[in-house]
Amino acid sequence: VYPNLYVTLDSVLCENDLPLVWNGETFMASDVRTVTLPASTGADSIITMQVTVHYNTTGTDVQTACETFTWMDGQTYTESNNTATMLLQNMYGCDSLVTLVLTVWHAQHESDTMTACEQYEWNGTTYVETGTYQFSHLDVHGCTQVDTLHLTVHYDTQSAVYDTIVENQLATWQYQGNQFGGSTDTIIHIQNAVGCDSAVNYHLHVYPNLYVTLDSVLCENDLPLVWNGETFMASDVRTVTLPASTGADSVVTMEVTVHYNTTGTDVQTACETFTWINGQTYTESNNTATMLLQNMYGCDSLVTLQLTVHHPVHTALSITECESYVWTSGDGQAHNVSGDFTFAHPDAHGCTQVDTLHLTIRHHTQSVVFDTIVENQLATWQYHGIHFPGTADTAVLLQNVAGCDSSVSYHLFMYPNMYVTLDSTLCENFLPLVWNGETFTASDERTVTLLASTGADSVVTMLVTVLYNSLVHDVRTSCGPFTWMDGQTYTESNQEATYVLPNAVGCDSIIALNLTVIDTTLTIISSTEDYCDELAMTLSAEGDFINYLWNTGETTQSVEVEHSGTYRVTAMHEPCRATASIEIPYCELNVYLPNAITPGNYDGLNDVFSLDSRAQHQIADCDIYIYNRWGELVFYSSSKEFQWDGTVKGKLMSNVVYNYVMYYTNREGRPFVKKGSITVL
Template sequence: MQIVIHQSITFTVMKSFLVGLLIIAFSCPCQAQNPVLEWAKSTQGNRYSLGKSIATDKSGNVCIAGQFRGTVDFDPGTGVFSLSANSVWDVFVQKLDDQGNFIWAKSFGGYQNDQAYGIATDALNNVFVTGRFSDTVDFDPGAGVHNLHSNGNASYDCFIVKLDSNGLFQWARTIGSTSIDEGSAVTTDNSGNVYVTGLFSGTVDFDPGTGTSLLTSNGVEDSYILKLDSAGNFIWAKSMGSTFGDIGRHIQIDGLGNVVSTGTYTGTVDFDPGSGTYNLSSIGSYHTYIQKLDSNGNFIWAKSVGSTITAGNCVAIDLNNDIYVSGIFHVIGDFDPGSAVYNLTPKGNADAFLIKLNSSGNFLWATSTGGNSFDASTSVSTDRSGNVFATGSFSKTVDFDPGVSTYNLTALGSYDAYIQQLDSNGNFLWAGSMGGTGSDVGYSMAIDGKRNVYLTGLYTKIADLDPGSGVFNLNSNALNEAFIQKINQCANGGVDTQVACDSIVWIDGITYKSNNNTAQFRLLNKQGCDSLVSLNLNINRSNQKVDTVNSCTAYTWINGVTYSANNDTARYILTNSTGCDSIIRLNLKINSSQRTERIKACDSLKWIDGITYTEDNDTSQITFINSLGCDSVVKLDLNLGRSSSSVDVATACNQYTWLDGNTYYASTEAPKYILTNSGGCDSTVHLDLDIKKVSSDEILVKDSILTSQATNANYQWLSCGVETNRILGANERTYTPVLNGNYQVVITQNGCIDTSECIPLNYYVVPVYGPFNCKSIYPNPSHDRVYLELGDLENVEISLYSLHGELIGQERVEAGPVHLLNLELPAGVYLLRVNSGNLNHSCRLEIN
């Protein structure tokens, strides 16, 4: 039934960068090849179990919903994870990873029959399950309790339950009447909203919250569509039905968020759930309908196909928003929902059909599959390459090629499960069967983003779950068991035989430096196929050698290049016997040398040729014979600098520190100092120093007259104190102070400046006369004016001096008794002198 082709691709790579060719080769799409079984797993119990619906999540895990009786081990590996049913049938939810390893399993059920019909996941890997239950059921599979009650103990109500990715309970909702209500299928959109379709009877409140949204069936049972948000809150509900029985069987969301559903109806049904009318009528009982609503539940279109007893079981939507519906039909029927006719005729009691419509509901093609017994399709799905897969059950011998060719499969038992693959145009690609001598059914399928196909259903006794030529038997310990299988569409890869030199960077990004036949890498092409490639690597070795050459003249090497100087960097690559590089490195020494002696000297140079050169020279040369017998030519490049000398004429006062670091105190012409000039030669500097001095810095004091002992000089007398201040106008050799104090003179002579020591003068005695004293001056201190109480003094001379004896101001007052003296002076201490007749009084005055 299938042949696996292992490709052996050989590249001889002489340079490691050519490995890029390998990557290009493996980037091509998978070639046409039959899908192969990757793994198959089953539950193991003591009664019954069957998988009714399957879905994959964003992480590549697979989730299965179904029902079971008795005790069942849901861990398909070596471990054990058993759950026990409370009643005839309980619901189970099982999660495996993409390798078929057990992650978790949950169950819930009461004491009646509880069954799961649909499962879905959302973008966050939450799990949603729908079906029907009776009586009271705790829908929290964990330690908590969340009981829901059906509206009639003998009836069934629909349930919708949400678990997170770890199987933890999130919420559960129920809708129903006192009759039969069930959820047939569930799906989600990109926003996490939840959609359920199924059947209901009587009047049902479809708002599972505190609100009310009543719908009433027109007949025994009507189909419905319910939309909840991710938290289980009601958004909208719609119903469609006639006075007979109508059932919603499956539902999907297209790429634009529209809601596409399929099911069966009888009689005349208005498929516009809004205020409009869009009637479709069946011929006989059970026609298949396909209905499309927008995300708000508004009617877009509805189509009807088939004839008496035609049931649409499943709907799928491809990347182009084209729609596929599969199911079962019993008599000849028209499967073109438009004005044209496209009849399909069953070959036996019932055949499977598959129909494709575009996004507008227009007919594209239809096929049927069956033999002379009973055959049905229960599920359909598409991959991202546009291929369509169907599963179900068949009996006896069936031709699974709907075209002119034949591809027969024969059931080993009463019924076998099958998988059929067609391309987007309905052309046959491949088919396979799974089963044994009992009854085996494929109920549901899902395809992940890597185009892996997952199936679930039931098998009995011993069943071969490999749809290809291989054998993979599963044994049933109970009357029937649930199976889960993964089928890989893509090529299984091959062996990449590589021959490389020294090392290679393979498609896994690893650098290999030795032979290797164990490395493997899984490639993913643009169709989503992954392919396991094995490496068969043979590493050959490059070699190197050095070509050592001695030559008296320029040398032409194997690379055609002539070298006139020593060289140890030249490389030349040949190919050795293994096809790898043979790298030759040149080690060349030119023994006939020529060199230039570049010499800088001062004034003259006697060179190796015995000649003394007193000028620059770049023409002289001398030739020797070296130890290898080759000429050794030495050229002279002479640059002569010139020595120089200069005199540093300096004049200084008292002393002078020269550039030799010495301090000289007398005139001299003896010192000299040697520097280096710009030509690099000696520059001798001679010192011609003239030391000037002041003839004398002494002061002669006689009475109140101060006389400098220095003659023929410039003078500036100073008053010594807290601050030394120049005395204005005191620039003569002699100076007569008007006050006692300390004085010194600055002498400028012969370009030199010298300052004498401070000399004290105590010549003046200040007498105190009459009633006028320093208390007669007030306020003191003062800011800008003082009063003088002069009494009966007449012809009073008032003089103001600085503390250094400098006269600041003077005025004369004819008579008292009180005189106001306005002062505009900087803050400081002054001397105020009052003279009148025999009165000569001096007082300290402070201005602030």
């Protein structure tokens, strides 16, 4: 079945383009006409023409300018104008006639001539010199008006007169016929030749009377003092009046202060000698020496010495003693050698008294006798007719020729029987052990008696301790190659290697290695080569491990992924760990939508406007808006599985073009916008 064809045409034109003739139809204004034409298939072709006519416009451009104005036509106008026109295009591209309404203003410039004293203020500015000045400002029309000032500035003058008088006299001064009292400075203002102020300063200097007070301080030896006919015999105040060089009085007052001589006594106490302020050294008491000094006022001060000199009494003591002597009346020390000793101490007057000890020290004597015996034997000894048992050390105290003790010591040395214990510690490797005819094959204790060189017995005991070798298993687990104490590097598990070291007791310690080597190689295997083909993939961790942890939180050896990004797995086989990662690339999102559907032919093909299954798989969510040519919303869906069959309000509109906007996000949350048109046939 060949369907009828429905077509709508739009034509937009200006009124100058009228009339418009189309398929026998004449348009003189905006209108809609429909004609039916036969199609090549024999069906009808129904065509609608929508004509929109836009009209010409006119306008006025009102302008105000100062002096000149250049308009859009390129002309410069110096006077007002309301006849100039310009042909433009309006917003629809049709004629737009613009008429200029122009007002041109011309500023009025003013000029002033002024004469002033010292300064002149004009338009807010103060001028102090002769000259020509200009002031620019806006007039009532906003145009720039330039005013001119021709200014002549004259200046005030000053003069000064100086005069002098003596205090309390009067003086007068005449200037240009004017009289002024001259007792102080005066200023008069008159007009000079140019009509400005002339200031005359009258400066009067008054010579005052002079009042002076003099101070004079002196000692009684300087009296009498004669000054300007006045004689001073003691402290006093006198005043005289003298003429000054200026003619004024000079009143001078003299204040005289007299200070008197003083006397004093210097009381001193000394030991042996004393040197006074006069530089003399005295060895005896004295109360006649004097010295003339100055007191605090610089006058004579006579000082008399009153001196007492003390001489200490020194004592001497001779002593003979045995071994040591304590000088209790002297330094309180114990002295054990002969010699002369001194002790200095203050006497009753605080002077240093030096006492002397002449000391002779005699010493005790000692003698020693040595003898020997074998243990349990007896011996006797005679000294100065005295017998002593010789079974132990003995001491006797006598008097020597110096009268001091004589001590005799009898030392008896007894050779005892010797008891010796020997310790021998050895490893089992050194058995048997042979000692003094005794054979040891294990830990044991043996005793033998021997003859010592002193004749006493020597009893010797041998304690033998046998230490044994040890066996230690060194159990190791290594994440990769392992270097052991023997210097060897093992890349595989090993239970045969041994190494010999000394154990804690110094014997052999055989260490046996029990090594487990764990391979830490970790790889990630993907189920497909191209993730973007299926938008899904299985990742499997391969290696010699027990536990797995993916950055997705899963703890299985394999995980299913449906998003691009970096996938990282940590594999564990205690104490070993390994990490591997794989990058799943971002897949470009190619969303296809048809540009035409044919629900009206009822063949069951291409009947709906929708997303294909691949696009639905790639999209997380979407919003689809479909509008007619007037911008009205005819279809909306928030499902990525939407289907539109071309119906609007339940009615199928064939041969119509619609516009659509689709807002959607991919599975990673990235937003996209797709716009286009769909024709319903």
